[in-house]
Amino acid sequence: MSTTLRTxxxxxxxxxxxxxxxxxxxxxxxxxxxxxxxxxxxxxxGEPITAAVFNVVxxxxxxxxxxxxxxxxxxxxxxxxxxxxxxxxxxKKENLSDDPDMGPRIQLQYMNALAGALVQxxxxxxxxxxxxxxxxxxxxxxQLPKTEYHARHILVKDxxxxxxxxxxxGKGAKFEDLAKKLSVDGSKAQGGDLGWFTPDRMVKxxxxxxxxxxxxxxxxxxVKSEFGYHVIRLEDSRPTTPPxxxxxxxxxxxxxxxxxxxxxxxxxxxxxxxxxx
Numbered sequence: 613m614s615t616t617l618r619t620x621x622x623x624x625x626x627x628x629x630x631x632x633x634x635x636x637x638x639x640x641x642x643x644x645x646x647x648x649x650x651x652x653x654x655x656x657x658g659e660p661i662t663a664a665v666f667n668v669v670x671x672x673x674x675x676x677x678x679x680x681x682x683x684x685x686x687x688x689x690x691x692x693x694x695x696x697x698x699x700x701x702x703x704k705k706e707n708l709s710d711d712p713d714m715g716p717r718i719q720l721q722y723m724n725a726l727a728g729a730l731v732q733x734x735x736x737x738x739x740x741x742x743x744x745x746x747x748x749x750x751x752x753x754x755q756l757p758k759t760e761y762h763a764r765h766i767l768v769k770d771x772x773x774x775x776x777x778x779x780x781x782g783k784g785a786k787f788e789d790l791a792k793k794l795s796v797d798g799s800k801a802q803g804g805d806l807g808w809f810t811p812d813r814m815v816k817x818x819x820x821x822x823x824x825x826x827x828x829x830x831x832x833x834x835v836k837s838e839f840g841y842h843v844i845r846l847e848d849s850r851p852t853t854p855p856x857x858x859x860x861x862x863x864x865x866x867x868x869x870x871x872x873x874x875x876x877x878x879x880x881x882x883x884x885x886x887x888x889x
Contacts, residue, residue, distance in 0.1 A: 654690060656697040661690075669693065731873055740868040746857060748864045753854045757810040760852050761822050764804035766791045766843040774834035774841035781830060787845050796840065804845075810852060818842055 652660030663678070670678045670689055678686070703709065740748075764787060768774050777790050791804030799806055811819035821835045821844055830845035 654694060656694055657701055659697060659701065661693050661697060666690070666693065734873055734876055735869050738869070738872060740865050740872075742861075744868050745861055745864045748868050749857050749860070752864070752867075756854055757812055757852055759823075759849055760808050760810045761849045762808050762847040763806050763822055763825075764788070764791060764845045764847060765795075765799065765806060765818075766804055767795050767797045767799075767840050769796060769840045771834050771836070771841050774843055777843050778830070778832060778834070781843070787830065787843075790843075805847075808850075815839070818844065822846060 650663045652662050653666045654661045666689070667678045670676060670681055670685075673689060674681050674685060681689070708714070766774070766777050766787070768777070773794060777794055780790060781787055788803030788805075792800055795804055811823060814822070815837045817835050817837045821831055821842070825831070825844065825846035827846055827848055831843055834841040835844060836842075
């Protein structure tokens with residue numbers, strides 16, 4: 613990423629951090645007692661880059677605390693912050709802060725930062741327990757396809773070629789040999805073997821045709837999809853086996869939290885007085 617793009621991305625991140633301290637306008641917030649004790653990480657023309665701002669940017673960029681990043685990462689982040697500060701100071705000198713668009717933008721950044729803070733607080737204070745995770749797991753399993761299939765296919769671009777292949781199979785030609793000879797996709801070298809798959813992984817016309825076949829049967833008419841014309845043979849089928857709960861437990865937590873956050877925000881909306889819709 614170029615220096616300009618890195619600086620622009622950093623500016624957006626830092627702006628959100630600073631927006632939480634500035635509802636609107638250009639005033640610098642008064643330092644809290646805790647912030648006053650901690651020296652700035654740098655000053656730019658007398659204006660401090662506070663440790664608090666630096667820490668927010670580090671967390672956003674590296675998902676780590678400032679003490680956990682490498683010296684090179686620290687230097688890189690600080691250099692980018694300095695670039696942003698000198699650019700912002702020049703913008704003030706050129707009175708760009710008087711632009712009528714600036715007020716709404718700052719207000720929007722401020723509201724976005726506050727909303728994000730609320731979501732993070734809600735997530736940290738409401739960790740899902742095992743009972744909630746198990747309920748989410750059961751929902752997820754219930755939505756999984758119940759059967760997976762092992763099939764071969766011959767994919768061609770012309771319907772007449774597909775029909776001719778079906779006729780040759782009916783006369784005893786080996787499906788695998790025809791796939792190697794005629795197919796136009798990557799399974800050609802494997803005699804059209806597609807391995808095991810669930811229907812949701814295939815385009816709809818293909819999966820619907822597979823689900824109608826019995827083991828060893830092949831489609832008697834070409835199956836048209838966006839890729840061309842398929843001749844399909846079902847090798848086998850078996851019930852799907854979902855992964856054990858413990859193996860995906862950690863991946864379920866964000867799903868539960870996202871749903872709870874949506875429900876929480878919806879409850880706030882329902883209790884709010886909203887006009888103009």
